[in-house]
Amino acid sequence: MLHQHTIAQLRDLKLLGMANALQRQMEQPGSSDMTFEERLAFLVQHESDHRNERRYTRLIQQAKLKYSQACIExxxxxxxxxVERSxxxxxxxxxxxxxxxxIVITGATGCGKTWLACALAQYACRMGHSARYLRITRLSEEIxxxxxxxxxxxxxxxxxRTDLVVLDDWGLVGLDAQARDALMExxxxxxxSRGTIITSQLPVDxxxxxIxxxxxxxxxxxxxLQQSHRMVLKGESLRAPSRSRTPKKPV
Structure with missing residues (x-):
């Protein structure tokens, strides 16, 4: 009963990671062999992991990445x-x-520019940075x-205030005055002070x-461009070719 009361108090205090970890300790017979310091460290570590996971989930949702599952690995x-691995x-x-x-990522259509930009942004979120994905082709309408x-x-x-902004499809469509002014801002x-990723089919020159x-x-x-890193992706398109439809047999 005492443990259940403690777990309820932890939940009331929003210490959900510690509450879940204590519940698991109670269900594992071997936990009684741990010292007080070991059990406390176990609870604190789970609370830290729980908070980090919640923060990452919030950051990745706010980023609105086109490919939210993309990762640098x-x-x-x-x-x-x-691009060399190292x-x-x-x-x-x-x-x-x-x-x-x-970070400027250029290359032909379908070579993986957007996916790579999202993977870098996803890793930034894992490191605790806020991020936001924007498509230049839709900028004027959104403004x-x-x-x-x-x-x-x-x-x-x-x-x-966002740590990282991804500007996708840079140079793909013409800019009107309000989109140009917004990009300048x-x-x-x-x-x-804050990071930017640009993907473009258009060479930097x-x-x-x-503009x-x-x-x-x-x-x-x-x-x-005063503090920039450039990657030029090469190779054939990575997009899967559309499946050809099987012609209908004549009746």
Missing amino acids: DFDTRAGRG QFTSLALSEWVSTGNT RTMRVTGTYTKWLTELA IVDDRCG HWHAW GDAAIADAMLDRL
Whole structure:
């Protein structure tokens, strides 16, 4: 009864990891052989693990990644992909997010740019960083909606506080004035303090022309590329070919 009362108190205190661990201790005969210090360490460790898992779950939900299950351990770095395993691992495990670096991933369609960006963002969430995935192709429409609902300024503020922002499909469609201004705000807020990932089919040398406004392009690229790491993915498309339909037999 005493243990059940203690477990109930732990749950009331929102110490769910400790409560579950104590419940398991009570159900395992061998736990009585542990010292008080060992049992306490076991409870504290489970509470820490439980909180970390809850934090990760919240961060990954808020990130809204296109591929939320992508992880750096599964990235294909075989010969011909253009990225060496040691180079990739060294970058992924570094402090590039907190030092405000930009990772630029370019390559042909279907080569895995978006998947890789999501894997890096997922690992950042595992390390406790907040992240957010944005598609440039939908940016103008989303901005128009937010301006109508009065949430545009709040959205910019939230992005400025986010540790890592993924800008997917950079250069795929033309920019209108409001999308260009929004990107400038996003990039300026992150310069030197928070991480950014950009995926693009468009080579970096063509970005200035794509942005359109020369002054904004100069300012944006100066902020993005002064602390950047570039990866050029190569090889054939990784997307599965669509299955050919079996023709119907004539009646």
